[in-house]
Amino acid sequence: MCDVTGSHHYENRDMRVKSATPMRRIVVGVIGPGEGAAHAECEWAYQLGGAIATQGWILLTGGRNVGVMDAASRGAKAQGGLTIGILPDSNPKNVSAAVDIAIYTNLGNARNTINVLSSDVVVACGMGLGTASEVALALKVGKPTLLFQPNPVHAAFFQEISQGKIQTLSSVEDVIRVIRSYCA
16 A cells, blocks of 8 residues: 555655555546547556556546546456546536546546546556646646556657656556555
8 A cells, every 4th residue: 555645745756655644545547538549548448447456546537438537447346446537527427337436527628637636646548638638737746657558659759848757668567566666
């Protein structure tokens, strides 16, 4: 279990999650395309959601019933995990059936800020405009940020603008290992 509180901070450039009390479970934000998600991205997100749940971590997504958001939530639920969805609207028809806690914001894309700030670690699985905005915000506020199976062009772009503060990973096992390292 990670040592994380709501008032965490990051020391130096290693971006380890630090806190005073170990009471709260870690929240892993998995972000990625909705309607435009590729089949492979959804498969990876499903596996990632399941692995996050088996660690006892909470999965946070954009909560919708499409793409990476839905796939990651379904993967976590299949392993008995707890899922949170931060919805851009207030329509219950848009919520993934695998979301336990739906938070209706009616903020549109501005809800991306909530997704990032409510996550202890952000993992991008696939890329679209909304995902790119979340990755950029996560880097700007100093959240540990991972790109899972990224397109080389996207990886190079984020490596360049983050000055190497983002990691690119190619396996679910590597993602879990790196998240654990932030909590050490």
